[in-house]
Amino acid sequence: MGCGLRYACWLLLIALSAGPSWAAEARTPAAAFDAGRQAFQRGAFEDAAVAWAEAAEGYRRLADGSRQLTTLIHLAQAQSSLGRYREAVGSLEAALRLAQGSGDRGRIAAVLAALGNAHALLGLPETAAGHLEGALALAREARAPALTASVLNDLGNLRSTEGKHADALAAYRESIRLARDSGSPMLGARASTNAATALRQSGQPQAAEALLDDAFDELRRLPPSHDMAFALVGVGLGYRELRTALTGSADALLLRSGRALTEAATAADGIGDRRTASYAWGYLGALYEEERRYAEALQLTRRAIFAAQQAGAPESLYRWQWQAGRLLKQQGMVDDAIASYRRAVATLQSIRPELTVSSGPRVTSFRETIGPVYFELVDLLLRSDAGRKPDEVAATLLEARDTIELFKAAELRDYFRDDCVDTALAKVTSLDVLSKTAVVVYPVTLESRLVLVVSGPQGLKSVVVPVTAEALTREVRQFRLKLEKRTTREYLPHAQRLYDWLIRPLEDDLAAAKLDTLVFVPDGALRTIPMAALHDGKQFLVSKYALAVTPGLSLTDPRPIQREQARVLAVGVTESVQGFPPLPNVRPEIDGLREMFRTTALLDRDFSAANFEKALRADPYTIVHIASHGQFDADLAKTFLLTFDDKVSMDRLDQFIGVLKYRDDPLELLTLSACDTAAGDDRAALGLAGIAIKAGARSAMATLWQVHDEVAAELVATFYKELQNPSVSRATALRRAQMRILSNPRYEHPGFWSPFLMINSWL
Secondary structure, three states, X not given: OOHXXXXXXXXHHHHHHHHHHHHOOOOOHHHHHHHHHHHHHOOOHHHHHHHHHHHHHHHHHOOOHHHHHHHHHHHHHHHHHOOOHHHHHHHHHHHHHHHHHHOOHHHHHHHHHHHHHHHHHOOOHHHHHHHHHHHHHHHHHOOOHHHHHHHHHHXXXXXXHOOOXXXXXXXXXXXXXXXXXXXXXXXXXXXXXXXXXXXXHOOOHHHHHHHHHHHHHHHHOXXXXXXXXXXXXXXXXXXXXXXXXXXXXXXXXXXHHHHHHHXXXXXXXXXXXXXXXXXXXXXXXXXXXXXXXXXXXXXXXXXXXXXXXXXXXXXXXXXXXXXXHHXXXXXXXXXXXXHHHHHHHHHHHOOOHHHHOOOOOOOOOHHHHXXXXXXXXXXXXXXXXXXXXXXXXXXXXXXXXXXXXXXXXXXXXXXXXXXXXXXXXXXXXXXXXXXXXXXEEEEEEOOOOEEEEEEEOOEEEEEEEOOOHHHHHHHXXXXXXXXXXXOOOOOHHHHHHHHHHHOHHHHHHHHHHOOOEEEEOOOHHHHHOOHHHOEOOOOEHHHOOEEEEOOOHHHOOOOOOOOOOOEEEEEEOOOOEOOEOOOOOHHHHHHHHHHHOEEEEEXXXXXXXXXXXXXXXXXXXXXEEEEOOEEEOOOHHHOEEEOOOOEEEHHHHHHHHHHHOOOOOOEEEEEEOOEEEOOOOHHHHHHHHOHHHHHOEEEEXXXXXXXXXXXXXXXXXHHHHHHOOOOOXXXXXXXXHHHHHHOOHHHOOHHHHOOEEEEEOOO
């Protein structure tokens, strides 16, 4: 079942879980609607969503389109509050059809605004802007000042995430004025708080402080409610963020921040809103943590944990479990800290991927925002082994490795914004079985050191390398930049230094393993470089070992490639199209494939997006070879493969190749022979590493940067020729092809041959 059916399936599950009482309409739609409203006000969003879904279905049966429309808008609000943004879009699209049928411009505007917010939260700013601007025009036409103020606030939020602070401030200021004119103090306070953030970000901290003071005063005059309490949390965080810009007022701002958060917690507790209370108590604990008052911070944090548990709010709970872990560590209670971190990781595993999606362009990566929860736990687990028994050390290493694996899977889901990526997890092979065919190396980059976790025939082992994360990242960045300069040997000192850090400490273990393949599970900046180009002072690493990379072994299905009766779909572009340069050697590259395998070929005009999809549906191909430009970007929306007439996004590629996922034998190999990722773009490299998983293929061969057309044709031809030999693995076939290019004096520079990677299954 496709992921596009999530919303319909969710409603069906509600109907089934409600059982006969719902079918018999034990309560009226109006009663269900009121129950949803009461649940929402106390922060019980799951209960609210269930009640409003019930009410919407009831109104649909009564053919009461007006109330159904209102209920669907409320349902979408609950779904968004739960992080179910795609489900919210489904509810709102149904609401929009009803609103358009009514012809009521105000209601159409309200739905469009909500759709804009949902798309912003899904990281689709252009779609969001279209909806919000349409909503604003309709709200103005309808002469609805409160609605116009609300839409302007939403538009300001979008512009702020895009870094357009002047546009954001203009929208916020008009929103504040209209909110006051229309007697909407809550909306005015929200817009003032948001405007304060934009002012701080644009270097106007005094003006930001004045607006926060206005919002604080306004909110304190309102009766307790979910909206009032949550807005106070926003004011408290606003004061907290201002402290670095207004150092002279830091103590006063700290007190105001604490006061706002305390009042938010009190108001939330008073109305039974445990979810908002958890945020208020938790952020108050964070203030005490910043002041190094760890005992008091821990007491407040535990209160936040209890409130989050009562509310069933995992997106809040993990934050405070993580915070408690940090506080316990600071107080020297390492075992208790580890237990708290473990709980935070377990909670994160239960959260839907949408909850980690940020609106607008990403300022920080998933690795920087969520990764510390996992890696701080790993850091504690990989502390000194002194005084511990061998079996305790082994168990700790296993837990550290498994924790990294959990993070790798979560990170990939976040990049593709698709929990359907999890279908790959159904085919996991035991990690201990994998180590019998290759030595697996996890370079774990911690702030103060590099830890190499090695899995081989002798079991698990860790080696500590005294290099900081900052120094390692700096070296990797320089190496990548110099590799692409194919006319100099400036890369060599960096290649040797990285070899000394990543490989030399393992040489004795690698020699003892007597295996010819190294599989790396790189993280962060290490994803942007080819390990094949590391140099020991005499030769490249590829001269010693076949190499492969994977975003995570729990996402890998390593089986030998099925060569018997292999079918190949080979597609490519030789001409200059859509502003990209020609690839004249693609034709002989594909002609060579025809000589080795049963091959269906689509070249140039025949390689349209429609023809590509049609061909994939027509036959059960073993290998799909794409010889065309591809770009991997930190933003998934800007990642594509080029056809003659279009740019195929990752989602479309998933739809095209997805028809092969559910066969008994999925696609064995996806080859992309002209990809490009920007130097220094760790997140783009993650997308490249995950392409096989997204496409439902056991493995992919792809390039880190744009390669020499003639070299690519020769390397690919040699790779496929070697692959015909049943005794040769995919990784070994690539190594032999790279060694052939390396042996040519014209192309011995690693900039020519090293960007080719074997991703996922290496067998």
